[in-house]
Amino acid sequence: MFGRHKISLPAWSLLLIIHFASSCTLQQEKHANAGLPEESDCLYAYGICVDSLNVHRYAIEKGDNLASILSGLGFSGADAEEIAGTVSPLYPPSKLQIGNIYATIVTPDSTSDIRYLVFESSKTDFVVVDLCSDTLTAYAAEKPVTLQRKYAEKTISSSLWNAIVDTGASPMLAVKLSDIYAWQIDFFDIKEGDSFRLIYDEAWIDDTTFVEIADIQGAVFTHRGEEYMAVPFQQDSAREYFDADGNSLRKEFLKAPLDFFRISSKFSNGRFHPVLKRYRPHHGVDYAAPTGTPVKAVGNGIVIEKAYQRNGAGNYLKVKHNNSYTTTYMHLSRFAKSIQTGSAVKQGDVIGYVGSTGLSTGPHLDYRVHKNNQPVNPLKMEAPPSHPVKPELKDSFMVIRDNLLTLMDSLQQKG
Numbered sequence: 001m002f003g004r005h006k007i008s009l010p011a012w013s014l015l016l017i018i019h020f021a022s023s024c025t026l027q028q029e030k031h032a033n034a035g036l037p038e039e040s041d042c043l044y045a046y047g048i049c050v051d052s053l054n055v056h057r058y059a060i061e062k063g064d065n066l067a068s069i070l071s072g073l074g075f076s077g078a079d080a081e082e083i084a085g086t087v088s089p090l091y092p093p094s095k096l097q098i099g100n101i102y103a104t105i106v107t108p109d110s111t112s113d114i115r116y117l118v119f120e121s122s123k124t125d126f127v128v129v130d131l132c133s134d135t136l137t138a139y140a141a142e143k144p145v146t147l148q149r150k151y152a153e154k155t156i157s158s159s160l161w162n163a164i165v166d167t168g169a170s171p172m173l174a175v176k177l178s179d180i181y182a183w184q185i186d187f188f189d190i191k192e193g194d195s196f197r198l199i200y201d202e203a204w205i206d207d208t209t210f211v212e213i214a215d216i217q218g219a220v221f222t223h224r225g226e227e228y229m230a231v232p233f234q235q236d237s238a239r240e241y242f243d244a245d246g247n248s249l250r251k252e253f254l255k256a257p258l259d260f261f262r263i264s265s266k267f268s269n270g271r272f273h274p275v276l277k278r279y280r281p282h283h284g285v286d287y288a289a290p291t292g293t294p295v296k297a298v299g300n301g302i303v304i305e306k307a308y309q310r311n312g313a314g315n316y317l318k319v320k321h322n323n324s325y326t327t328t329y330m331h332l333s334r335f336a337k338s339i340q341t342g343s344a345v346k347q348g349d350v351i352g353y354v355g356s357t358g359l360s361t362g363p364h365l366d367y368r369v370h371k372n373n374q375p376v377n378p379l380k381m382e383a384p385p386s387h388p389v390k391p392e393l394k395d396s397f398m399v400i401r402d403n404l405l406t407l408m409d410s411l412q413q414k415g
Contacts (some may be wrong), residue, residue: 045103045105046105046118046126046128046141046143047128048116048128050105053107053115054107054108054112055103055104057101057102058103059100059101060096060097060098060099061098062098064096065093066080066084066093066096067080067084070083073104073114073117074114082136083136086129086136087127090127090139091119091121091140095121096119100119100120100121101120102119103118105117105118115132116129116130116132117129124143124145125140125142125143126142126143127140127141128141143205145204145205145211146203146204146205146207147201147204147214148202148207149200149201149217150169150200150201151197151198151199151200151408151411151412152168152169152173152196152197153167153195153196153197153198154195155194156190156192156193156194156196157192159190160174160187160190163196169200169202169213170202170210170212172213173200175259176216177196177198177216177219177221180216180219180241180249181219181221181230182254182255183249183250183253183255184223184251184255185221185228186255186256186379187255187256188256189379190223191223194223195221196220196222197219198216198217198218198408199216199217199218199219199411200214200215200217201215201217216230216232217232217404218231218407220408227244230243231243231244231397231400233389233397233400235390242388242389246388247388247389248387250386252299252321253298253299253327253381254298254299254347256367257287257295257297257327257329257367258293258294258296258354258365284328284367284378285366285377285379286364286366286367287354287364287367288363288364289354289365290363291363292355293353293363293365294350294352295329295332295350295351295352295365296350297319297327297345297346297351299319299325299327299347300345300346301319301321301322301326301344302320302344302345303317303318303319303341303343304320304326306318306341309358310358311358311359312330312358312359313328313331313358314330314331314332314357314359314360315330315332315333315334315335315352315355315357316328316330316331316332316358317332317351317352319345324371324372325369327367328366328370329351329352329366329367330366330367330368331354331356331358331360332353332354332355332357332365333352333354333355334352334353336349336350336353339351339352369381
C-alpha cells in the first residue's frame with residue numbers, strides 16, 4: 001500500500017486487512033460516479049462508501065501549505081512529494097486558501113491507515129487522492145447540488161441590498177438582480193417605495209449547505225412608478241432577459257460603471273470645485289466608493305488612453321466604444337492587470353479600481369461620457385437595445401411571459 005508506515009500487526013488483524021483491501025477495490029469501481037453515488041444503504045462521503053471507514057475533516061489555517069499539511073498527517077518527505085505532484089494538476093498548491101477543507105478517510109482500527117485524502121477547492125468541487133493501491137491516483141469530482149425554487153418580494157425603504165437581506169435571501173441576490181437590470185435602472189438612484197418581486201433558484205448541497213444563487217427565473221422591478229419586467233428566454237443558443245414586449249434588457253451601455261455606491265456629484269455646467277474653490281463645469285458623475293472598488297467598462301470597446309494626470313484626472317482610462325461614444329474613468333488607484341492602450345475590453349470587464357489620485361479630496365470615480373466629442377450626462381443617456389425576440393419566436397415568448405406573470409401573481413397572493 002502507498003505511503004503507509006510499516007506496523008507489525010497481530011494475526012487476527014489479517015481478516016481486517018483483507019476486508020479493507022476489498023473495500024478499496026469497491027471504491028475504485030465507483031470513482032467515475034464520485035459525485036453521484038448509486039442507490040444503496042451505504043453511507044457516502046465524497047462519493048466513497050465510508051460505512052467501514054472514518055472521515056476526519058480539517059480547515060486550512062494561516063501558514064499552512066500542502067507540504068506542511070502532508071507532513072502533519074504523517075507522510076514522509078518522499079511520499080508527500082509524490083502526493084503533491086499527483087494533486088497539483090487538479091488542485092495547484094497555490095490555490096489552497098485559508099478556511100478550505102481537507103479530509104482524511106481512514107481505517108477505524110488503532111492504526112488509522114489513511115485510505116483517501118480529499119482536498120476541497122470550493123463548496124462543491126474536490127479532489128480525491130486514492131491511497132488504496134501501490135499506484136497513486138487522484139481524480140476531481142463534484143458534490144451533488146440540488147436547486148430550491150424561491151419567491152421574494154419587498155418594498156425598498158433604504159437600499160436594494162438591505163431589502164434583499166430583509167427577505168431572508170443571500171445578499172448576492174441583489175448583485176444578480178442589479179446585473180439583470182443594469183441597463184434599465186440606475187441602482188445609485190433607487191427611491192424609497194421602489195419594489196421588486198422575483199422567482200429565483202438557490203443551489204444547495206444535501207439541503208443543508210447553501211452554495212449560491214443559481215439563477216433568476218423572472219422578475220418585476222418597480223422604479224419611479226414604472227414596472228420593468230425581466231423574462232428569461234433562449235434564442236440563437238443564448239439565454240438572456242427580455243422585457244414584457246420582447247425587447248432585450250441588454251443594451252449597448254451599462255447604467256453605471258460600479259456597483260452599490262452613492263453618487264457624490266452629478267453632471268453640471270457650474271459645480272463648485274472642492275479643491276480649486278471655484279465654479280467650473282463638471283461634465284461627469286462622481287461615484288463615492290472605497291479605494292479598491294472594481295470599476296467596469298460600461299460597454300465593448302478599445303482602450304485609447306491609459307495615463308496619469310497629476311493636477312487633474314490622476315490615473316485614468318479612456319475607452320472608445322464606436323464612432324460616436326467614448327467613456328473616461330478618472331482618479332483610479334490602479335489599473336486592472338493586462339489593461340494597456342489598445343486593449344479590447346468587453347462590457348462588464350473590470351478595467352481599474354477606485355482611488356483618489358490626481359486632483360481629488362477622497363476616493364471616488366469620476367465617470368464621463370462623450371458623444372461625437374461632446375460631453376453628455378451619463379445619467380440621462382439612453383442606449384439602444386440589442387436584438388429583440390425574433391418574430392417567429394414571439395408566440396413562444398408570450399406564453400413563457402404570461403405563465404411567469406401568472407405564477408408570480410399566485411405566489412404573491414399566497415404570501
